[in-house]
Each structure stands twice: as structure tokens, then as C-alpha cells.
Amino acid sequence: MAHGPSTMPAHGLPAAGRAPSLRRWDGLGYVLPAFLLLAFFFVLPVVALLLRSVLEPTPGLENFAKLLTTPTYAQVFLNTFTVAGVVTLASLLAGFPVAWLLAVLPGRWAAFLFGVILLSMWTNLLARTYAWMVLLQRTGVINRALMDVGLIDAPLPLIRNLAGVTIGMTYIMLPFVILPLHATLRAIDPAVLQAASLCGANRWQAFRRVLLPLSLPGVAAGSLMVFVMSLGYFVTPALLGGASTMMLAELIAQLVQSLLDWGMGGAAAFVLLVVTLALYALQVRFLGSGRMTAGGAG
Amino acid sequence: MTRPFLDIKGIRKTFGPVVAVEDVTLEVAKGEFLTFLGPSGSGKSTTLYAIAGFQPPTSGEVLLDGRSLLAVPSHKRNIGMVFQRYTLFPHLSVAENVAFPLRVRRRKDAEIDAKVARMLALVRLDGMGGRMPGQLSGGQQQRVALARALAYDPPVLLMDEPLSALDKKLREKIQLEIRRIHKETGVTILYVTHDQEEALRLSDRIAVFNRGRIEQTGTGRDLYENPATGFVAGFIGSSNFLPAEMERGEGDAAAVRLPDGTRLTGVRMHQRLGAGESCALMVRPERLRLETASTGGVPVRIDDVTYLGDSLHFLVQAPWRQQIGVRMPIASGIDAGLTSGTEARLVWPASAGHLFAGAS
Ligand SMILES: Nc1ncnc2c1ncn2[C@@H]1O[C@H](COP(=O)(O)OP(=O)(O)OP(=O)(O)O)[C@@H](O)[C@H]1O
Ligand SMILES: [Mg+2]
Numbered sequence: 001m002a003h004g005p006s007t008m009p010a011h012g013l014p015a016a017g018r019a020p021s022l023r024r025w026d027g028l029g030y031v032l033p034a035f036l037l038l039a040f041f042f043v044l045p046v047v048a049l050l051l052r053s054v055l056e057p058t059p060g061l062e063n064f065a066k067l068l069t070t071p072t073y074a075q076v077f078l079n080t081f082t083v084a085g086v087v088t089l090a091s092l093l094a095g096f097p098v099a100w101l102l103a104v105l106p107g108r109w110a111a112f113l114f115g116v117i118l119l120s121m122w123t124n125l126l127a128r129t130y131a132w133m134v135l136l137q138r139t140g141v142i143n144r145a146l147m148d149v150g151l152i153d154a155p156l157p158l159i160r161n162l163a164g165v166t167i168g169m170t171y172i173m174l175p176f177v178i179l180p181l182h183a184t185l186r187a188i189d190p191a192v193l194q195a196a197s198l199c200g201a202n203r204w205q206a207f208r209r210v211l212l213p214l215s216l217p218g219v220a221a222g223s224l225m226v227f228v229m230s231l232g233y234f235v236t237p238a239l240l241g242g243a244s245t246m247m248l249a250e251l252i253a254q255l256v257q258s259l260l261d262w263g264m265g266g267a268a269a270f271v272l273l274v275v276t277l278a279l280y281a282l283q284v285r286f287l288g289s290g291r292m293t294a295g296g297a298g
Numbered sequence: 299m300t301r302p303f304l305d306i307k308g309i310r311k312t313f314g315p316v317v318a319v320e321d322v323t324l325e326v327a328k329g330e331f332l333t334f335l336g337p338s339g340s341g342k343s344t345t346l347y348a349i350a351g352f353q354p355p356t357s358g359e360v361l362l363d364g365r366s367l368l369a370v371p372s373h374k375r376n377i378g379m380v381f382q383r384y385t386l387f388p389h390l391s392v393a394e395n396v397a398f399p400l401r402v403r404r405r406k407d408a409e410i411d412a413k414v415a416r417m418l419a420l421v422r423l424d425g426m427g428g429r430m431p432g433q434l435s436g437g438q439q440q441r442v443a444l445a446r447a448l449a450y451d452p453p454v455l456l457m458d459e460p461l462s463a464l465d466k467k468l469r470e471k472i473q474l475e476i477r478r479i480h481k482e483t484g485v486t487i488l489y490v491t492h493d494q495e496e497a498l499r500l501s502d503r504i505a506v507f508n509r510g511r512i513e514q515t516g517t518g519r520d521l522y523e524n525p526a527t528g529f530v531a532g533f534i535g536s537s538n539f540l541p542a543e544m545e546r547g548e549g550d551a552a553a554v555r556l557p558d559g560t561r562l563t564g565v566r567m568h569q570r571l572g573a574g575e576s577c578a579l580m581v582r583p584e585r586l587r588l589e590t591a592s593t594g595g596v597p598v599r600i601d602d603v604t605y606l607g608d609s610l611h612f613l614v615q616a617p618w619r620q621q622i623g624v625r626m627p628i629a630s631g632i633d634a635g636l637t638s639g640t641e642a643r644l645v646w647p648a649s650a651g652h653l654f655a656g657a658s
Contacts, residue, residue, distance in 0.1 A: 191385045194352055195379070197351075199398050200374075200376070201373055201398075202373050214388065
């Protein structure tokens with residue numbers, strides 16, 4: 001993984017606003033309670049799980065070896081990464097226009113749209129997933145509408161497969177790309193886009209050469225969030241997916257609950273954790289941890 | 299009559315019930331440096347934005363070289379603009395910022411490189427091409443913005459208070475640069491400011507804006523010496539407005555009476571005024587003189603004297619309790635008796651008075 005000091009490209013001028021690193025640990029005493037809480041409720045269980053994965057049924061790494069070599073498990077990993085990837089891409093494509101709308105709509109309309117998004121976020125997850133089941137099933141609204149219009153003769157298989165999982169999860173993940181994207185887009189001065197237009201850039205060029213590069217921090221933050229959340233998602237894949245579309249979280253649940261194989265379950269959970277942490281490290285490396293603002297506020 | 303290069307005809311712009319620009323008509327010659335000067339909210343930016351294409355006017359017409367601009371989308375207008383705020387693309391280097399308009403026009407790399415180098419030299423930023431905008435001072439950023447706006451040889455350059463965020467010293471330095479660049483490129487410039495000194499220093503002509511209209515257009519000297527309205531007289535330079543009553547007028551000359559009964563004849567009248575009408579007599583502080591020996595003029599009491607190096611500034615109290623500013627060059631020989639608290643006579647040549655409608 002990334003070693004060494006956090007390297008920023010060396011410029012001629014010192015970058016403004018960076019705190020001297022010596023003082024960084026001064027306030028350590030204040031975070032001690034939070035630190036203990038984290039250690040007790042997060043680190044401890046994880047370590048326990050890791051221990052079981054290398055100790056059960058016999059000490060050694062055979063759980064991990066089995067996990068990474070068995071074709072069935074490989075399929076689960078493939079499913080997981082495929083769905084997470086496609087869901088990330090789909091939520092980006094659908095979320096960008098919405099985030100843009102939120103940024104440019106006049107206050108009242110933006111507030112309304114925000115309300116709709118938040119409301120959908122706060123609605124019970126199961127309720128939303130069952131709603132998608134109703135919409136997507138063979139005799140569901142979508143299939144019937146398509147058949148009535150005459151676009152298709154037989155109902156499309158939209159459920160119990162990856163398509164269903166992807167659709168359902170994209171909907172649930174949308175707010176998690178819209179919110180960070182909206183924050184970056186809002187920080188972009190509209191005058192910069194006007195300048196691009198007067199410079200001769202048409203809408204596409206202005207988007208491609210100015211808006212998109214400036215919104216990259218938001219794109220990255222949103223994608224990472226969605227990708228990581230998707231990797232470990234359980235409810236939606238379980239309800240909208242089929243037997244062949246099992247994802248990692250379902251596998252863990254099954255290993256632990258049905259098969260009582262804590263060793264394998266622990267190994268799978270650990271792999272998931274490592275992948276997640278690795279992605280987070282990548283983000284910190286390339287984008288910085290807290291600096292999710294547009295590159296050009298200054 | 300030759301056709302004006304940029305012809306702005308009866309522009310009007312409303313935002314709902316707000317009238318931002320009432321009626322602006324203006325003809326600009328090729329290569330001219332014309333400044334919009336006016337108080338905040340007088341419609342300067344809105345007029346500029348109508349030309350840029352961001353806010354299409356509610357009515358009116360803008361012709362460039364005889365062709366209407368209004369139907370052309372802003373990215374095809376080929377107009378340059380420098381904004382009040384810093385609008386460099388923060389993710390692109392200085393050189394790439396200047397190259398941007400050429401890249402979207404799909405020019406060849408070699409041509410772009412040559413042009414960027416020439417533009418950076420023009421704004422005296424050679425060697426800074428590799429910097430990022432965040433590493434530049436405000437003045438440097440605006441110079442890069444200027445280079446970017448000129449890179450595609452626009453026929454017209456719009457500048458909306460480009461220097462207002464800079465301190466006075468730097469502002470004056472860049473004003474000189476802008477003048478030089480105007481001379482070197484010959485580009486037609488429309489410049490917005492509410493700093494009259496800046497307007498006087500930079501422009502060939504100044505259009506004075508007030509409440510969505512142009513009150514007067516002319517050279518700085520025109521506006522100063524022959525203001526068309528009381529607003530222009532008050533906005534350009536310092537001025538005193540004495541309440542007066544019209545007695546009679548012949549042609550451009552009028553006879554008026556001040557509140558203390560002093561009669562003045564041969565006053566220049568800028569607006570039609572009828573006998574008996576109350577009006578305002580404008581006199582510049584530097585045209586007024588204080589004398590102790592004289593018996594003519596208006597009797598005043600000196601409230602305050604300020605030493606300004608080359609001149610003395612007096613605040614005097616007129617019999618009708620108005621405070622009037624007087625500025626006298628020290629070189630002109632000032633009576634030593636003119637000290638705070640003493641009485642004196644306020645005199646001025648009749649031609650120094652300008653008469654406008656409405657007492658102020
Ligand atoms: N988008 C808008 N919506 C509503 N009113 C506006 C809008 N833009 C400008 N106005 C109003 O129009 C009037 C003229 O504005 P404008 O920006 O042209 O003034 P200005 O002369 O440039 O002033 P300043 O020197 O402060 O920049 C102002 O009263 C302003 O409030
Ligand atoms: Mg303005």
C-alpha cells in the first residue's frame with residue numbers, strides 16, 4: 001500500500017491552509033472516549049472474526065485458500081464486483097443530472113427536489129425494495145406497460161437476476177452520489193462556465209473540459225461511497241436477486257446462519273473489509289480525506 | 299456618416315418587476331475604449347451581459363459591424379470578456395487557460411503554443427505558463443484572464459470591473475498595462491467601473507449610467523466641463539450644488555438669485571428652465587475663491603481648513619446654512635487671514651456656474 005509522506009506535487013509556492021503537522025496530535029485527549037468506543041465496538045469484533053477465520057475448523061489459512069479457489073465463491077466475488085461496478089456507474093449517470101439540477105434550480109424548486117430525495121432515503125429500505133419487486137415482476141407495471149405499448153411480446157426477466165439487483169440498488173444508492181456531487185457542483189462559480197462559453201466552448205465542450213474536471217472530487221467521493229456500500233449490500237440483492245446472483249454479504253449470512261461455518265464466514269467478511277479499507281486508502285491517497293470540495297473555490 | 303462598429307439600440311432589460319436597464323442606446327467606434335461609469339445597480343453589468351449573450355435583452359438590438367448579435371449564442375459571438383470575479387479554470391495551468399479558447403476552436407498545437415507565448419508576453423507573464431491559477435496573485439489572475447480573452451482576437455473586449463478586487467496601487471499599475479494593451483492590439487473595449495478616476499484614466503469616452511439609462515456620453519473633459527445633467531455633474535469630480543431661483547434666461551445664459559438675495563447673471567444653463575423655477579447652481583470647489591478684501595460675492599464663515607500639500611481645502615458656511623467646499627491652489631497666493639472661524643467673501647466667475655433643474 002501507499003507508503004511514505006503524503007506527497008503533493010512540489011510547486012514553487014507553498015500551498016496555503018495546511019496545518020503544521022506537529023500540532024496535529026495536540027487534541028488527542030479529547031478523542032480518547034471516541035477512540036475507546038471504536039476499539040470496543042469495531043476493532044474488537046473484527047479481530048475476533050479474523051481469529052475465527054484463521055482458527056476454525058483448524059488453525060491455518062485454508063479458509064482463505066478455499067474462498068479464493070472454489071469456483072462457486074469466485075462467482076460470488078464476480079457478482080459482487082460486477083453489481084457494485086455497474087451500480088456505481090448507473091448511479092453516477094443518473095445522479096449527475098439530478099445534482100446539476102439541484103445546483104442550478106431556483107431555491108424553492110431545489111428545496112422541493114431535495115425533499116423528494118431525502119424522503120425516499122428515509123423511507124424504509126424493505127418497503128422500497130418490495131416496491132421495486134412489484135414494479136419489476138413478470139406481471140409488474142413495467143412489463144405490462146411495455147407489452148401494452150407493443151415494444152415487447154413476452155415479459156422481460158427483470159427480477160431474480162442481476163438486472164433487478166442493479167436497478168433496485170441504483171435507486172437506493174442515488175442519494176449517495178447526488179449529495180457529494182451537488183456539494184462540488186455548487187462550489188463551482190457559474191461565472192467560470194460563462195467564461196468558458198464566451199471563450200467559444202459549446203455546451204458539450206464546457207461540460208467535458210470544465211464542469212466535469214471540476215466536479216471530479218465529487219464524482220470520486222460519490223463513486224467510492226456507492227461502490228463500497230454496494231460491495232456489502234444485503235437486503236436488495238437478497239430480495240431482487242436470484243440463486244445465481246448471490247453477492248458477498250448474502251454469502252456471509254448464509255455461511256454463518258445456515259451453515260454455521262464461522263471460519264469461512266469470517267474469512268469472507270475479512271476479505272470484504274480489506275477491499276473496503278484498500279479503496280478508502282486509495283481515496284485518501286488521491287483525494288485527501290476531508291477535502292471533498294471543488295478544486296477551484298479560491 | 300460611417301456605420302458604427304458596435305451599435306447598441308434601445309436596449310431594455312427587466313427581471314420580473316425590476317427594470318435593470320431602462321433604455322440604453324450607444325454607438326461605439328472601432329478601436330475605441332469606452333467606459334460605463336455609474337453607481338451600483340445602474341445597469342452597467344446588465345448592458346454588458348446583453349452584449350455577451352448571457353442575459354438577452356427584453357427589447358432592443360445589438361449590432362456588431364452591421365450584423366445582429368442577439369440571435370447568436372454566446373459561444374459563437376467571438377467576444378472577449380474579463381469578469382469582476384476570478385474566472386480562470388482552476389484545474390488548468392496558466393498556459394492551458396490561455397490556450398482554452400484556441401483548443402475549443404480546434405487550432406493546431408504549434409499555432410496554439412505560439413499564440414499562448416505571445417499572449418503571455420503581452421500581459422507580461424512570460425515564464426508563468428506552468429503555474430496553476432491558485433498560485434497567482436489577484437492581479438496576475440486578471441492578467442491571465444485578459445490574455446485568455448484576447449487569445450482569439452475578439453473584435454470586442456468586455457471588462458466588468460476587472461480590477462475592483464485589487465488594492466489601489468496594483469489597480470493603477472494594471473490600468474497602465476490595460477492602456478498599453480489597448481494601444482498594442484487596437485481592440486474595441488467596453489469597460490465597466492464605478493471608480494471615476496479609473497474611467498478618466500483609461501477611456502476615450504465615458505458613458506455615465508444612472509437608473510438604467512445613459513445620462514451622458516463624452517470624453518472625460520466633456521463630462522467634467524459640460525455636464526448635461528445634475529447627476530453627471532455630481533458624479534464626476536466634486537461639486538457644490540447651491541439652491542437658486544431662476545429669474546430669466548436668454549439662450550444658454552441665465553440670471554438667477556441665491557437664497558440670500560445675491561443676483562448672478564451669465565450662468566450657463568444646461569436644461570430648459572422657466573422664470574421662477576427653483577434650480578440648482580453647480581460650482582466646482584476649485585473654481586471658487588475666498589477673499590477678505592472683496593465686497594462682492596456671497597458672505598460666508600469659514601468652518602474648517604485642511605492642508606492638502608498643493609492646495610488648501612475650506613469648508614465654508616453660506617448664509618442659508620449650507621456647507622460649501624472650496625479648494626484653492628497654494629501657488630495662487632492665499633490671504634493669510636483665511637483661518638477657521640473668520641468671515642470672508644465667496645466669489646467665482648459667472649461661467650463657472652452650471653444651472654440644472656431641481657434644487658438639491
Ligand atoms: N438576475 C437578476 N434578477 C433580478 N434583478 C437583477 C438581476 N440582475 C440585475 N438585477 C437588478 O438590475 C439592476 C441593475 O443591475 P446591474 O448588475 O446591471 O448593475 P450594475 O450597474 O452593474 O451595478 P454594480 O456596480 O453594483 O455592479 C439592479 O437593481 C439589480 O438588482
Ligand atoms: Mg455590475
